[in-house]
Amino acid sequence: MLIGSFSFAQESGSIKGTVKDAEGNALPGVTVTLTGSKIPTQTFVTPESGSFRFMTLPLANDYTIKFELQGFKTNIREQQTIVFGRDNIYDITMEQSAIEEEVTVVGQSPVIDTKKTQVGVNITEEMILSLPTSRNAWVMMNLVPGMLLAKEDVGGSESGQQYGYTGHGSGGQDNTWNIDGANVTDMSALGAAQAYYNIPSYEEVQVNYGNNDVKSQTGGVQINLVTRRGGNAFSGMFYMEAEDKAWQSENVPAELDPYYGTPGVDRVYTYGVNFGGPIAKDKAWFYGSYGIQDLNIITLAGRSDKTWLVNGYAKLNFQITSSTRAELFASYDSKLKWGRNDYFEATELSAETYWNQDGPSPTYKLELDQSFGNLYLNFKGIYLKNNFYLHPFESAAGLPMTESYYPVYFVSGSMDDYGTERTNLNFIFTGNYFAENVLGGDHEFKFGVDYLESTVTSYDYYEGNVWRYYYGPDDAYPTGQYWELDVKRDVNLSQSYRRYGIFIQDTISFGRLAVNLGFRYDNETSFVENQKVPACPLLPSLLPALEIAKLDPGAAYREYSPRISFVYDISGTGKDVLKLSLARYGAQSGYSMASFVNPMGWGGIGVYWQDLNGDDAVTSDELFGSDADGNLTSDINPDTILWSWGVNVYDPTDVEPFNKIDPDYNSPLLDELTASYERELFTDFRASLEFYYKKSHRNIRDIGMNPDGSLDSKDNYYQYDTEANTEYPVYAKYNDFFYTYRTNFTKRFSEYLAGQLVLVKRLSNRWMLDASVTYSSWKDKYNDEFIDPQNLTYYDGAANSWMNARWQVKIAGLYQFPYAINFSMVFRAREGYVRGTYANFPNVPNVGNRAVYGSPGGGGIYGDERLPNFYEFDFRLEKVFQIAEKMRVTLAADCFNALNSAQTLAQQNLLTSSIYGRATNILNPRVFRFGARFEF
Template identity: 25%
Template sequence: MKDSKNFLALVFCVLFLINFSLRAQELQTGAIRGKVVDESGQPLPGVSITVTGPALLGKATAVTNEEGMYRVPSLPPGRDYEIRAELEGFEIIVRKGIIINVGAVVIIDLQMKPSTLKEEITVTAESPTVDVVKSTKSNIVTSEILTSLPLSRSFGSILTVAPGAVGTSIYGSGRGEIGAIIEGIQANDPDQNAVAIGTDVGMAWDMVEEVEIVTSGSSAEYYNTTFGQTVMVMKSGSNRLSGEFSFYYTNEHLCQIHLPEPDLATLNLAKPSIPVYSYDASAAVGGPIIKDKFWYMGEFRYINSKYTGNFRPTVIAGKRYDNYDRVFPNYIGYLKLSFQLAKNIRGTAMAHYSMQDVPYYYSGWYLTNEANKHNKPRRLNYASTITWFVDNNTILNLRAGGLYFKWTGTNTKEANPDGPHFIDSYTGYVWGNTGPEEYTWKPKVNVVLSLTKFIDDFIGGSHEIKAGIEWERNRGDWGFYMKQPLFWYYYDGSPYYWRAQNNGVTDPIYGDGLLEYLAIGTKYGSSYECGITSRIGGFIQDSFTIKRLTLNIGFRLDHLKAWSPGRTKGAASDPVALAIGETYFKPIYGINPYDEIKYDTWDNAFPYGVFFSPRLGLTYDIFGNHKTAFKISLSRQAEPFPTGTFSSMYPLTWRSFTFNWWDLNNNGIPDKPPIDKYEEAYGETPLAMVSDAYLKAIDPNVKVPYVDELNLTLEHELIPDLKVGISYITKKRGNILACVLWDEKTDRYWYSHEKAPEWWIPFKTIVPAYGIFPAREVTLYFLSNNAPEQFLRLTNVPEASWKYRSFEINFNKRMSNGWQLGGSVNFSKNKGNYSVGWQSSFSFWNFSNANSFVNAYGELPYSRPVIVKLYGSFNLPYQIMFSFIFQHIDGSPWARTVRVLPPADWAAAHNVAMIGYTINVEPPGTWRNEAYDNLDIRFEKDFNIGPGKLGLYMDVFNLLGAYTLTISKNPGGTWRPAGENTTKGTYTPGSLGLRGFSGSRQFRFSVLYRF
């Protein structure tokens, strides 16, 4: 009932705001604003404004108001726009060469002279580069950048030019936290928040018209912009028939590896993964079906490549494992229709489909062909929009679309599907099979209705007000199944993990081996994680301009309902797993986690409530000439909420239990108890799988995690077409979520020593020096035998910390006069104890016990103190175009870790469980990996042939021949102190040394014909 009231209140609020008065640009377009004056500078009302351009279906019109102001919104991005200004008794003014970028407002002021004749004066001037209206900090990746630079033609390469970006991480965020909009529709995977185009499968690269990368200060219209957002506009047709055909090719003979063959052989390294062959062919065509009424644009792209493996050959249990190649066939199709139903109604419809069938998908020096995955991803993106220009001051826009993704990851042909998955914890090799075979199903639907209203002379200025309502439904299914659900941990070639570390004899505390049994089904559909969300949101924003000052004020409200449907987990078929559950778990907890278990639907899984997200921005045109702007933006935004945020709390998810194993009959294989003995290794319990325990898995008082953001920016047009800027950006996470220990009987959280000193017993030890690593004194905590059963609950953790700040210098000279140049430098800090690698829901287990806080505060995974990016294109003699991209990115932080096992005598004296814990010996960032420096270049030459141009290209990737050595340098291992606060004990380091080698210089040749 409470959720229903929240929902109705939200709907009422949004509808009230829409009916009040409304505004601004659409997500996929830009706008022109300006003032028309006479020779004396007096405003001219009633001037007829007409805008035309190759990217615009039909034409757009406006009339100046009493102050001579005009506005033309909803213009597709493109070049060569023209403005025609007409007023009886004055010259006709035609302004040419205007460039419209997505999300940008271009200020074009005009001056008209009196004339009794219908004279037409044509003015061609540089288009402004500084947006003196918006407070958003963003970077525009134009069509000139996309087509000229030596990019890899995938989504990730778009972010190559984004300031502060490391791969798909922006300003220290996880790689899966960036938002994505394609043709106005949300385009992130439902369960993981990954960008849902051009990542796991290819995309129609040549059909991308322009991309706005919003890095901070986003408006209230945007959802899922907390850690940046890419707004992608796809190409449309035009009144002219056009098309292009392209072919890109490289092979192993066009790749150069820095280390010679004898060196690789001596080091027992495989060559870096390089293409045996790789070709990329595409054909695109677009044009009018009905001129000025109905356009089309379509493309088919086929990519096929074969890459050498980078597996490090080895012998395991007498079997030789050699390197192996990987093949990646990819089919991509794209179609977009643009139409004008009436003079004031226009719309688009788009579909994008991509599929792959990859026998060996993953790479890695340690990954045998048996343990790889046969991947088959299928992805569909679709979007449509209708825009109704009700009058010169009112626009109604409806967008609808979504995505569909299906993936299967099954065993390779070499795998043994009936056996275990083997992992050697010392050498790092994995073999046997892929582990569980997996699949996903991820549909999304997104609908947005918005209304825009322009109001002049209200409260001393002009307003562009926009309000809207949005609905989004997501479902994320992740299935997994395995005939023998066993992960068998070896140690340095021995099947007995503990015995191998104890001089070949049974460890008196931990036994012989270490086995992990997964509590999942044996066939497709028998066990899967599933989460469904329905989100309704509303927003209102006002861009309020008083002379040179613009206030961008807005907020959005979002309410989300989450649930997981009831279903049944299939039973294991492995008799050992069933017997272990029956012997050790069922007598205590009443269930066998390896048996069939049925669960009911989980309604209202997460108490999301209504999240209020305020946005405040200020932009000041310092000199009033539209060339220098000072901008401030502040916001509080909810973190992305993929279905994985809560679906993993439901009992039917990927669950497993790890056991110390005593091979009592010494036959080398696990047998049913009591023939062999087993003991849960980490104190974990199946409490989360008991009956309705999942209803307690999320704190009912949990708050939605958010990010507070501040951005200060100064931008200036230094010379025509060249913009420079400096920025200061800060981000801080709040209400951080994590799964932590909770005791139901006392309603008490006990995940740290401070919260439960009687259950976490402190132990001071000195981890011995090893190599260059000095000895370190640390205090960790062991689990008391009096502690309650371990049950993890999702809640806000006040001790969790994540902070980012950066000082940024950037510049951009857009393409004109035969050259373009851009770049940025970021000096940043990213510190805390909440380590996010992919997305925050993947980090919920960061604080699973008290030792999670030991030496945890330090540099975070995407902390890079200095990031430098530089790119450009230049016309050389003989009409040859030279382009380049250079990146310098400081190395990633790391620290020494170790697993500490309690001394048996001390444990008995302090009533402590004999469970070891892995801790940080030193704070993250004590060490850094090597920096990344890379230079890619391109030469291109165009020839006029027939109705079009033939282009010949040569790309050189990694021109400097940089390479990266994969080195196991953290000694890790196990420390068994003889007592407290002593250096005496047994330290067994992990395996150190050279593991892999990546990096090669690669030449790629291509031919492109455009007409």
């Protein structure tokens, strides 16, 4: 089940609480005994305050807590569940008794955390295995309240490839990925994972999206994958599931049938095994997992997208002494893909315009726990290496990449040949210290150091060193055809990144009130390492051979991040709680500063091309610039090129940085206010009413710059014409600026407001439920802070992102019928995503082609045009055969997109296209999956 809570960032879970007598007085001397299948027996004797605690407990649902004191009834809590990062807080009342008696309570773990305010959910094993999902991390996130994702998965139709997501007003670049609390985020693609993980091999997935713990640097979505762990009894699982095109319906609407085939699955086969147990009871344990996903997805255009994923890990846990624990972990994640492309709307692709992908990603982790009385220490060290390579189809050799905007949008030619090797090394040291009855309250101090070091080396080669753009017939050009192209140089990249952070937090308890005071500081830097590139054969004078030693950008992110929150237990029972939190976060920079000043990164020059000899091959004598009067000229120089990026056009052989960074440049900031009211309506059922306000400001601002340091300004722009379809002005420039000055916006910001109702019913009494309703507003506000006025009216004050659904409804539930038959379902509905409709305006002075955004009838703002509202319903039937007490077989059938909806997910947005408004992506059709699972 999905457990909603306001908690995060412990190493695992914990049990805490206070023991009192019937009159509410603290009871010292109570012996508290904790037992479970994954730990040796632990004991704690309560001090004068009556408090007890058991820290860093592995995830399990079979813990027993026993409270004993002479003259009192023994109190026992059985089948208590621990989830990652959450405190189970108990208020135990012991009754006096002259004879030995026991009071036993089964289940009923607390559903509300009365100390913390972090907003998130724990997706437990029950949800991973028993709900109708394709069991990848992005589908799991799509069940989380308020989360928005870039794609819609039907039974694995989007498996095998990462895609964008955002949660409650935070930027996707600030999302982080963790394994058991250690950072594995891809610093080269901020917000992305380093590997495509096999979710059934993990015990739990934690997703946080608000008031992140002081251990978390950013305010983005925090994803944490919790590995399984061996216990004192052998346990394991074998699973296999299959989907096939024979079990799939058709749903292509009649109006699309002449153009497209039936999208969906050709096959989706997943199978794997998990197994673990004791090496030496109460002393050492092992666990291992291995899984394969064999995917072949058919696109709307009828092309095959094949993926083969192999994932495995091994884990060893040691109880070295009663106060010392250690863990070793190693994993291997490999992805092979045939037919990858990066075009969202462009279903019209030539048969050769794809990549084949390969490359493994190993990970290694060491973790140590040590306790000294009231002091608990944890150390994590994790190292990973992510290698992958994108190879263009061999059939595309000799065909330059070409994007054609006439008569319809069509992409052809060879994708670039790309390879990368990325490493992460993360050390985290954390301490927790408990001090009771100090300054009128009980204190839990958390403190620590967080160090992350990453490197990236990449190559990127383009066929013919060009990328072509075709805009249709135009008599103004010698051949009667309007072509622009990028002349690109080869890329051989090497960069490094370092971040260190320190943090401290005090959780103070004053009776029913808990106050969290936290502070974090981070420093981020990145560097260009040794690099060498050859000259570009088409324009060697402007793109010559270069070589550089290590380069320091001379800039850093220095982030001061205060956090404060309040929790008030209204009734004193932990069942009626108010929460309020305020926080400021910095951003993660990755390699952005090094990349910005790197004189040998991705770079190129924009020119006109005319195929004078009609051979469809680009040669140097067919390249043209534009003179001061707008006429074509064969003299290609800094004053006649259309544009450039990443190139020092005025001194091409100089390897000093030509882009500059403001001396006061610093990290973007996210300010956050969250408030909630949580109430336990009845046993195992919680309702939350949540409110969010987030403001993203001091964001990155890039301004055009000349070699003399002069900056672009509003005075450089003038209205050149009016675009007829949108009725919006087209702006030209008097002068072009080929370099860039990076600073921060001071007035422009984005603002997020949301209200959310969440209902969570744990699995008990045969049923569980997770439901949420979210309403939000997320907008950009320029506050007159702009230079180029193009599309200003369209975007200022409008939707912040195309993934901008103002309302969402999510329901997931399970019911256990007699005869061990289980029914589960998932229903999601949301407002349709935003469409950015536009028209191209060619030959704009000092610009070239302008994309002018606006509504079809003229005017409009971003967000006026939307896709149809989205909904999807999936269900699952299971039959469980109980072979022995702890051995069972489950047979299951899932139905995805049960209503066989053909929801439009993307449309052609070019207003002048002959297929404007036609769907270019629809929801995949209904498909059935059958599977079996053996557990012991």
